[in-house]
Amino acid sequence: MAEQNKTWLDKIMARPFAFPSESAPGSPVVISSRIRLARNLNKYPFPPASSQESDAQVGELVQLAIKRSRAMGVGCISLNVNSLNNVERMILLERQLASRELLKSPGKQYVHISRSGNCSIMVNEEDHLRIQTVLPGLQLRRAWKKVNELDDALSQELDIAYDRDLGYLTACPSNVGTGLRASVMLHLAGLSLKDNIGQLERALAKLNLTVRGMYGEGSGSYGNMYQISNQSTLGESEEEIIDRLGRVIDQIVEHEESARRSLLANERTRLLDKVGRSFGLLRYSYMLSESEAFEALSGLRLGVALNMFDFLDMQCVNELFNSVHSGVIACHAGRELEKKECDTLRAKTVRERLRENDCR
């Protein structure tokens, strides 16, 4: 299809997802790094207290600023959330381009996505602006550089609410200051299998860091994917927040790798069982819920990382991870799906892909 004939959805579906290539820093334990900034405009009420009219004005101002500043580069996709169907909303959520909150808001919400899909700007979520960059692997500093450039460019065009003492003003006090949240998605299959996640959470809480599931707050664990992020935005500079998080992530990666080595050396049967069951389920089931698929793919990914399969590589597993999202399945089907239908198609996709490899 010629580029100009593609819909925005085609473009987003065509780009590689956050799952890193094997050469990404921190791979295979680190999945992706994300930095987001919360920003608001002076003279306009902040979203929780704003009117649709003022939200619409903010939306127009941001659109204009993006255009004038060329901050998002050429080929930027600008979407009015209101006009999106359910499948499109699911895709934006799964690709971490928009939050659940933005997508369910009934008013004047917008999202702008850079051509690469690495940057997105949510408009009228909890704050007027949520500017974010997601990069594969452990690349917090590069993500920060990108999002900072974006912020600088937009600030030239917009009157951003900033207080000399407090820093950036935000709708929720927990974001006041830098307005920055840095988070890293990790695949902690080894620590999960060793039941060490609770311990990790308690240790991180003491460092003022938060552990959340793949889909953010309250989403629970999904395929042993965990997002680790800073909790406070006051009292530390952006660089300090990022460096501190980076150091902790290095340690967690080490813990995870040590857990995997320990499983190989001391609990080999338990490890083989987890990996084997995962493969058996993915290879032979005919209905797979999304959470089951993620849990089993997590086991498979662990096995592949530990070189247990001669007919599977990390790229194949990462592609499978991308293919089992409900939104992706609905998107391929071209319509919204009932759960049972979706579970059946999900199982078929995974089963056939694994059969291809298995029988090669």
Next chain:
Amino acid sequence: MAEQNKTWLDKIMARPFAFPSESAPGSPVVISSRIRLARNLNKYPFPPASSQESDAQVGELVQLAIKRSRAMGVGCISLNVNSLNNVERMILLERQLASRELLKSPGKQYVHISRSGNCSIMVNEEDHLRIQTVLPGLQLRRAWKKVNELDDALSQELDIAYDRDLGYLTACPSNVGTGLRASVMLHLAGLSLKDNIGQLERALAKLNLTVRGMYGEGSGSYGNMYQISNQSTLGESEEEIIDRLGRVIDQIVEHEESARRSLLANERTRLLDKVGRSFGLLRYSYMLSESEAFEALSGLRLGVALNMFDFLDMQCVNELFNSVHSGVIACHAGRELEKKECDTLRAKTVRERLRENDCR
């Protein structure tokens, strides 16, 4: 090994288990038919109120009667429960040759097993005598004939407690009368998958019939194997009890077959999913609990019954069912096993057997 050098355990392990050959009546839904009679001796207190001394005397009298009457044929195995180790007890329970109650009693309990393994006599369980026959498939009348002959032969030698009005006297009033319990083991995988077992239980309760799991009272469902038996022993002759149960079993078999047809026609994906998951688990897991193994083998057995596998037949599945009992695994290992060890060996047995077939 020459027959005379075999231990009693070798002999029992060598004989085919209750799982029927494909030619057995009612196969593959009906697994086995069992008739047991409760009998007691006059002049000796019934077991719940008896002394060890009197139990020992009863034990000797029964042993003598078996010998004199030749009721159990040549090659009868006579065991003193007290002298059995845990693995031996497990085997007797799994093979339905002795009950959990008999095996855990601390006094003078005995069990006599015919060479074929089809007949056994428990001594000093709830009654002085529990005489039973188990045959593969639906063979209630033949089982009744066998157990009746055994009872007649023993009655020549023993002074059996009998009341002209009440019939045979037993320790528990629920057995007074014929003292007969007829039960049929069924593999109700289709009705289970359609969630129809509760409905079946309620319908059977109205007919004064009981549904129990594979290992008897309170054992719960295990691999969708259910024992259906008469509840009352008074007011009907032995033949009436057996014929009535037989007619109900015919109907249940029809229900089960209809459930399977309906799954094939209307819920194919659900059926394939159950069968596929079962195969995947058995083929690739490295630790399998007994109940998990039975549940998955139930799914596999359903698939084989519906001709879904070209590399598996019913005989192979039935052999697998026999091989996953904890007692059988311990017996092959030659010693008592920790749960984890047993689960690992169970998974290995099943996995390797299925790999052999799969890769043929």
